[in-house]
Amino acid sequence: MTALLQVNALKTFYRADGDYVKAVDDVSFHVDVGESLGLAGESGCGKTTVALSLMRLLPPNASILGGEILYDGQDIVKMSDRRLRRTRWKKISIVFQGAMNALNPVKRIVEQIAEPILLHEKIAKDEATRRAERLVELVGIDKSRARDYPHEFSGGMRQRVMIAMALACEPRLVILDEPTTALDVMTKMQIQQLVKDIQKEMSLSTILITHDLSVIAETCEKVAIMYAGKLVEHADVVTMFENPLHPYTSGLLKGFPNIHASRELPVSIPGSPPDLLHPPPGCRFAPRCPLASKECEVDPPGKTVDGNRYVACWKR
Amino acid sequence: MKPAVTPIWRTVSGFWNIYSRVRKGVLGLALVLFFFAIAAFASYLSPFDPTKIDARRTWLPPNSLNWLGTDWFGHDIFSQMVYGTRVSLLVGVFATLISAVVGTLIGLFGGYYGKRFGEFLERVIDFFLVIPYLPLIIVLVAVVEAMEIPIPVLWVVIFVIGITGWSGTARVIRSQVLTVRERQFIDRARTAGAGDLRILTRHILPNVFPLVFANAVLTVAGAVLSEVTLDFLGLGDPTTVSWGMILHLALSNNAVYRDAWWWVISPGVAIILLVMGFTLIGYSIEEISNPRLRERKA
């Protein structure tokens, strides 16, 4: 079965100080139809850069220097601007981090949701507004509030509006970058449930980007872990949590306390992530890895294990 | 214990690393230094005494003796320009010192002490901002001169420009202080027990200082222009040689009508260059210290 989205050896670097910040360095993964993938990692690991690369929405000082992003067989990296405009929002859309603060304060909610529809499809304003109203209901907001302004909504409700906007042109893949990080735990759960329901109802594929493995455990089917610009492990969620293969994954998992388990303090991984301007040669996690040895001076290639698991470590 | 302000040498060398990358800043600095050099070495640079009149050599266009020509009285314009640099810089710098100090103090206190005191100061600042600047200066100079205080007119001019030019600085500083005041490290200083004065001097001032500096440099440009204007209008000291005075004499003696372009252009161009120099420096400092203004270098 061909995947809906296939990323091969993606390389996205930022220009800085005459050199390159290797933010995404040879990353490969795929997302199947109707699948929810969690892309996890800590700050600076490159996950947001991956998202921006998929949408070709990188800032001027960043560029994709290699690899391919195949959506339905077509390479987004090589797409012309015209083709790209037809792909963005209609095939893949995104809910940015902190997007709920980016709503236009002087436009009504329903107008803002209708905007992408009007921009991407040749459709009458009434029809677009009707579709926008349906989307408002779909994301759990009462129809009577569709004509309110953003400042009349709470953070959680505004995030729902952002999700409605992302769904406006009926894409098949939605990227969500830290959608619930700034929200309270109850609102978090509401939004999580909403995304799950919508995903099932619309057979949507989603990529959820977050540092919070608990959220991924609860909402995603597959999970990919990134560290310092590299993808270190990719597996289905149950297998990954039960039996993490990459030492970073196991280290990261130990950082999340579980209220249904014993009262243990989480465990830190000693050291800190490398400077991506001058990353260490070889495995980028080696300086902090308890299993590191001589062979880790060479960057481990990713390999498939047990059929459908992927891990990039010499020890596995 | 070591003082809580960064060691000066460290700031300067670090600052130059960044500053030297901004092209317009370097240009501005070059211009300003150029004029400072002229002012400093005025006596060596000017071939003639600027006040010396030579009835035989009047209305002469630029020639081998008088590089910028002569005026109606036979003054060598080049020498006048060279000495005039001193006045412009003197007034510019000292008036700005007054404005900057007054403006910063008012901005600091107005921004830090919210509620009534702050709002009161804000009204004061707004009041001064709204008053038409030029008429105010003219009136003040006229009034002070009429009072016949035994202070040289030049210092009256400096004083007047100084105490009328502070409101722009105050406003800018105040809004910056309002932001800095809410930052978490101020809370930290308070929970450590620091009093208002310490917070103002050790925490708020160092963090608004780049803005103070940028603003001060821009104020110098304004002060120079004000000085020129006052002299041009004949309100300055007629015995001092300044660019504004040169312009004043030029136009009141119909230099344009008599096609004596050199008499008008010399001070005009010099004023533009000096003001531009300071403005470029000011903008570059602003750009450096405010990361949001920095252009994205692709």
Place this chain on the structure above:
Amino acid sequence: MATAMSHVGSDETLQNVLEVRDLKVWFPVRTGILTSLAKSEEKFIHAVDGISFDVRRGEVFCLVGESGCGKTTTARCILKLVEATSGTINFRDDGETIELCSAGPRQIRRIRPKIQLIFQDPYESLDPKHSVLDQLSEPLDVNRVGGSREEKMKKILTALSNVGLIPPETFLHRYPHELSGGQRQRVGIASSMVLDPIFLIADEPVSMVDVSMRADILRIMLDIKKREDASFLFITHDFSLAWVMGDTIAVMYSGKIVERASSFDLIRDPKHPYTRALVSVVPVPDPKFRHKRVILHGEVPDPIDVPKGCRFHPRCPIGKEKCKIEEPELRSIGGERWVACHFWQEPFP
């Protein structure tokens, strides 16, 4: 395997370091000129609306709740960054008790070194113009403690070592922009510790620190608790942290405490409907874990126009008639457990 549950203190020190009684913090609402001319009554934001709790010596007391519940305001009030509207806060140290709300500036200055704050944001809580040395000497200079120059330096170096910044000398002349987030957080903690406080308020101390480095910060805090027999008021919205760090947890909702118990009791067997719902939705890093999630609808109530009766009743799965009329008080239900609910014994429908 480190646990957060540690020896709380000998019988002598098992007294309260902090006693809060009926604390209220109301902020006046700023209205425009027209509205204030039209309406005569002043409106208030009931940020903290009558809470009471005790913190013992050597205890980690967690104040948990969603944003807007009043937990941060409570902390700021104890630190005198915000004035209380009414109520008392008794601070006890070395047999001496000071009531913070009515204390004068001189008294506050005296006990300031004893109560310190650990900040949330490692990037914002340090002055970018101050070196690490400046940062740590300020509390000592301001309070005129620490003795001679050499003694002060010794204190500073010890504080840096205690937070794991070793060798401490190499950090003295660094500036915040030269340090990582985790290191900055440690500097912040060292700066709070240099005064030898006995009571520390930690407001979301690790929420802005990377997950893989959180444990270190938490461990530093527990070390402080053990070494100095210090007490912590740990404020967070993250139940998982309260679970591993707290000895006691109090849940706040709309300016009031709705439940208080030992962390084990509160999380394993919550009584108040709000607590029950919250605990059920805490994210769990285990994909196989399946349990019933009680997702509350709606949002936290308006802090200006507080609903009559129980504040939680509009969202409560149990909510009955009595709840609309009578506000439940925080009552002891035995065994160091306190609940503010009329029907806490009822199961969810």
